[in-house]
Amino acid sequence: MRAAAPEVVAPQELEALCRKLQAQMPTGVALAMTRAGGDLPAIYPAESAAMTRAVPRRVAEFTAGRAAARMALSQLGVAPVAIPMGSDRAPVWPSGLCGSISHMDDLCIAVAAREGNIAALGIDVESAGALDADLMPSIATSLELRRMGGAPSLAAKRLFSAKEAAYKAQYPLSRRVFGFHTLGLAERQADTLTFRFSEEVPPFVAGSRIVVRQWETAGLCLSLSVLRR
Template identity: 40%
Template sequence: MTDPSQNLTDLLDLARRFAPRGVGVGVADPTQSPATVLPEEAPAIATAIPKRKREFAAGRRAARQALQSLDLPAVAIPKGTDRAPVFPTGIAGSITHNRDAALAIVAPQTRFRTLGVDVEPQAPLKPELIKAICTPDEAAMLATLPETERLFLARRLFSAKEAVFKAQFPITRQVFGFQAASITFNALRSGFVATFHRDIASISAGSTVSGQCGVAGGHILTMVTLGAVVGTENANFPVCATG
């Protein structure tokens, strides 16, 4: 029988391995009750169903844990008018959660302009979602694989796009479809490059951004960091990613 607490520990360990120096990481269990949040955060879930409240609260606990890992105050993380979490001034951050895990990463913007993270269950994607998520080339690539491998890789591809889109949002403040960028994994599928296919605000068509992807504790984890220091990963994005 799988131990949920061990799964979260394994997920945290993988996130810490992925996170560059200067990025704090936190995890929390969204199955815990009650869904306690700070007063500034409460309006975001005032009318939410219990499951949504638990996941939101776990995401905020993970974010505060991540802040504390960098010796920063464990402050409230309210939801902005654009639905994105509002981190303290000068702090970049990203939160992800599902029914079994919540994870957050944070960093000073003097070192990282933006961050993107996503956690998905290590489970096959529903076949009917492939058309909505994949570009024609991605769908053609997946079609060459056996069904089980195809659907697991499709889930990983979805997670990579989620992390990329979270990382770019503070730059563009735009939401767009999955067809706007494509994912190319390395041979081990432990890393990827996302290529944008159209102009989106300051992101020009052809721009690329790289990220990491892995599996731990029954979850797929993807992470994208946009460095603010010369020589760090993606420091020049959206002009040209360092890859």
């Protein structure tokens, strides 16, 4: 469902953008950014099995994502470690740690935290442009778009990113796959969006809330969900 997006962050701006976002992370959450195709360490043997049949672009994206994840973990004092892909294609984080990885074109971003009062994380990055009109009905209801405000196509893109982050955050706990309308936007306060489950998705009951914080900067829409115990 992702549409191609132009390069929105020049390589020389990446470090400054990363520092800016790191300063806005909640306590205990580390963030790192990389670019696919750069001078990055090779993936670990435990990770390479997932890339056996992948095309070069996907290998570059995967390599950059794992590099960003290890950079985020290093901020928590964790030595470099493999982050293999599980049978459900989700990253398998080291015991006692949680995290999330997102890609947009050649830009990769990862967040990580030590499990404790944080149970799971979800991160998503998109271009800040409009969402294709034919995708909007599958992403958001008219009520959700009104709650977001602004141009519907831009509101739909922000909702797409926020729901992706919320879905990623809940997945390690539920291991359930569901559509965008299972999480409905209940409230928006500035850069904070609150979603509610429209149905039971164990361990979440219908009506359970997931909060997402969202930033728009440097042509990007970045969404982060932190699930606390």
